[in-house]
């Protein structure tokens with residue numbers, strides 16, 4: 048039997064696994080093997096994503112991950128010779144309650160203090176000028192960041208993987224990891240549907256399936272799948288296609304331009320955890336009601352429910368990712384639990400995980416230890432309230 052050896056095995060060939068592979072190979076660690084159980088990349092959450100990227104978060108670690116990732120996406124083509132589809136059309140948070148204004152103001156101060164220069168607080172009148180089509184009778188104001196925007200997650204993922212492959216990485220498709228082998232030193236290899244691979248370093252980049260992969264290493268990882276549904280509209284010209292992502296904070300409804308129409312999203316609070324990926328036709332009615340409530344011209348928006356889809360968020364109890372080594376299993380690293388932000392944080396995650404594997408520390412964020420796995424056991428949870 049041929050024995051394959053790898054310096055690092057990455058489980059999962061979505062945008063996170065691909066970014067880690069690129070960052071590792073760019074840093075000189077060439078013998079990297081990415082395991083993807085599907086016949087093609089992108090069949091997990093990456094291919095279902097809305098592609099939003101923003102630095103408007105409330106915690107320093109999330110803001111700093113975006114401060115690495117968004118400029119990375121903006122320069123993606125220059126660096127990797129492949130388009131990321133980045134469009135800096137901004138994110139506009141629209142507040143109609145005083146509590147939300149206070150929240151945005153506090154975030155704005157924190158974001159500015161961390162060096163985000165492109166974020167501003169907007170009075171209601173400015174929002175009205177920017178997008179006169181919004182119903183503004185209850186609007187108190189909002190915040191806008193011009194460098195937030197959207198990317199094409201599939202293109203960024205394939206760009207990362209193509210260049211990682213040129214730099215020495217290998218992608219195995221139809222390769223499901225079924226066992227993580229351990230010895231007295233820690234990780235010693237992986238068993239896959241395509242054979243055994245000897246390695247001392249395994250990275251869990253399995254998205255919404257991360258808990259199952261962690262179990263293979265004997266770890267209970269609190270990452271749970273949560274369905275999210277997106278509804279694209281038919282072509283529509285009565286709202287500007289140059290619009291930012293607009294978030295109605297009163298109910299969480301948000302939308303952005305997509306092609307000649309708009310992509311509508313709303314995280315239904317009634318949704319429960321589980322591997323549900325069917326699109327529910329009744330969701331169309333709910334989301335169109337929210338849409339027309341904030342944007343009256345959206346009453347005329349045509350939607351074909353057959354073009355709508357559902358995918359999975361990978362939720363942690365505190366809506367923050369889990370990154371880094373697992374002390375109980377030497378050689379086992381986590382890049383999981385993005386809670387709906389895995390596309391926007393994939394570049395930073397790739398750099399952080401590569402740094403932690405190769406040198407044991409990173410400067411991408413001030414304190415990466417806040418994202419450690421052991422925060423759950425210690426009860427040291429973070430709270431990010433701006434989950435979209």
Ligand SMILES: Cc1cc2nc3c(=O)[nH]c(=O)nc-3n(C[C@H](O)[C@H](O)[C@H](O)COP(=O)(O)OP(=O)(O)OC[C@H]3O[C@@H](n4cnc5c(N)ncnc54)[C@H](O)[C@@H]3O)c2cc1C
Pocket residue numbers: 058059060061062063064082083084085088089090091092093094095096097098099100222223224225252253254255256260275276277357358359360361382385386387388389390391392
């Ligand atoms: C509707 C929707 C909208 C979203 N909108 C946004 C957004 O606007 N902005 C944003 O940043 N994020 C968004 N997200 C979240 C984002 O898509 C995810 O956080 C991101 O794609 C996670 O990437 P990943 O590579 O970790 O996971 P995935 O893309 O799911 O990749 C994991 C891969 O691991 C593979 N795998 C699993 N188990 C095994 C195994 N045992 N062996 C081998 N392979 C395995 C799977 O087949 C899969 O391909 C959205 C998600 C959804 C569903």
